[in-house]
């Protein structure tokens with residue numbers, strides 16, 4: 001047993017290694033990136049297991065699935081929206097089942113600190129009808145990860161762990177235990193893994209047959225804690241994940257706690273819930289994310305004779321991240337005495353592009369080149385360059401999901417938006433930009449794609465990228481883009497006029513053109529030099 | 531025994547290094563802690579903060595409730611003000627007086643400092659000057675840690691030792707500058 005300081009993300013990584021992990025795969029995304037960062041650190045020099053940044057989340061999932069097929073234990077991790085990208089293999093892996101233990105970690109971002117939505121991964125647990133964990137602290141993240149691999153093999157199914165930003169990025173000492181050895185190679189049976197209807201129907205039947213056992217396991221899990229207050233039957237709390245901590249924080253120092261159930265596993269522990277609800281008149285459901293538990297509890301018609309409070313009732317806000325203060329209020333407690341705000345109006349300090357960032361020069365040139373055009377639209381993508389939306393650039397008009405800039409520019413061009421410009425980073429291009437560009441090249445769509453090649457995945461801290469430099473240029477040509485309309489610029493102030501001209505020329509071309517803006521991210525440059 | 535601290539600054543100012551030192555010192559001193567930090571987009575020059583909770587007992591929430599913080603420790607004066615509502619009425623503000631102006635509407639610095647001094651207890655140090663004197667302007671975060679040292683429930687020797695461990699691998703001059711920065715922050719706080 002040893003004690004280590006770990007982020008929630010790192011506790012998952014270490015738990016996986018101690019559970020006999022053979023390989024982990026991921027695509028960077030806040031707040032999940034630190035899982036793979038730490039895994040790579042743990043793999044170290046001797047590489048006892050594989051730890052890999054994949055091209056995108058779908059690919060990462062399929063790589064992990066291959067490991068599971070081979071009988072070994074695999075971890076695949078990403079941010080919540082990454083699971084959308086991986087949803088196809090994810091849903092189908094519930095049908096093939098897992099051979100070696102397979103843990104999917106999806107890190108949600110309630111409050112959208114670094115995301116474009118607040119989707120709640122627990123719905124994916126329910127959607128796929130598999131088992132899910134939701135840790136409330138770093139120690140549980142470690143323990144649950146270890147258990148999840150055993151459980152995955154016991155049920156023969158992938159298991160999902162839901163994290164939230166607050167736990168992913170919080171550090172605490174964690175007690176760790178000895179590592180278990182890795183599994184031996186043992187291939188899966190073809191009849192389970194070939195999802196022809198004849199096999200898939202049988203496999204789906206097996207998945208449905210396991211549902212009752214999963215509920216039973218949830219009811220018996222040591223991570224779900226039920227405490228009934230015999231003296232007070234008026235009010236009880238159901239709380240999950242980090243929201244449980246906020247509930248306990250608000251009640252700390254009180255002589256007695258209301259009845260409560262801490263929920264840490266899904267499908268819901270039905271027996272425990274029945275006991276809590278049976279014991280009290282009013283239940284407050286506290287969960288970070290969507291009202292997932294609350295909605296199931298209420299159903300369409302509510303529970304006769306009981307009052308269910310939570311996000312649906314308006315007792316807690318329906319959007320944003322929970323906090324100890326919000327939960328305190330929902331429990332009917334007033335605010336703690338605090339210092340008054342200083343009274344000085346505080347200027348906001350939003351994030352911005354680093355001084356000297358190559359994207360800044362590209363945006364300046366692009367803005368100049370588009371001056372005087374009417375009806376132009378710049379479709380952007382996910383990365384540091386999304387900050388081009390803010391002043392002084394105000395350079396982009398959309399940012400939706402990984403790779404969307406190219407498909408959207410084509411769609412808009414198809415119906416008459418001109419010039420239609422797409423702006424996408426090299427890592428995002430490798431992730432989801434290649435396929436839409438292939439289609440646009442085939443149609444020779446009237447649009448200009450600007451690929452910002454800074455040779456890294458910058459926003460998430462500088463992970464590797466797979467389509468940069470020469471390889472990127474060859475790739476674009478290979479997709480069928482006309483060679484004379486593949487242009488390269490170096491986004492530097494001294495090349496401003498030249499770059500404006502290149503962009504103008506290509507926007508003027510009635511067909512597809514691709515401009516690659518090549519200059520390394522200054523943060524990465526600094527790291528490399530230090 | 532418990533202490534809740536809001537660490538504040540601008541992305542890139544090194545508040546995660548302050549957190550690293552406090553975390554490790556807490557572990558060495560036998561305390562439990564939870565320390566929530568900001569990664570991702572805000573680190574690009576935006577306002578960042580870390581909730582640091584130290585205790586010899588159970589800590590529930592990773593976030594500090596408003597009104598519970600014993601200290602705001604900020605590498606930038608405007609950022610110190612942002613979290614005043616987290617501070618207990620008798621809490622202390624330890625902050626740098628060096629503004630980080632990366633926004634067009636940064637208020638007049640005199641007004642900012644005046645607002646800082648409205649806190650019942652405040653310690654203000656000129657971190658830029660002290661860090662430069664110590665050998666590198668990059669050590670402003672450690673100057674601030676030094677300024678806060680006397681008010682932390684951690685042993686000063688442990689803090690010193692942890693700074694030593696953190697910077698040992700980065701060359702003698704960096705290490706010495708940071709140890710010096712810590713000492714001068716400490717001295718400045720006594721004099722302020």
Ligand code: SF4
Nearest residue numbers: 354357384458521522
């Ligand atoms: S991290 Fe790199 S790409 Fe991102 S804003 Fe800074 S310099 Fe630009």
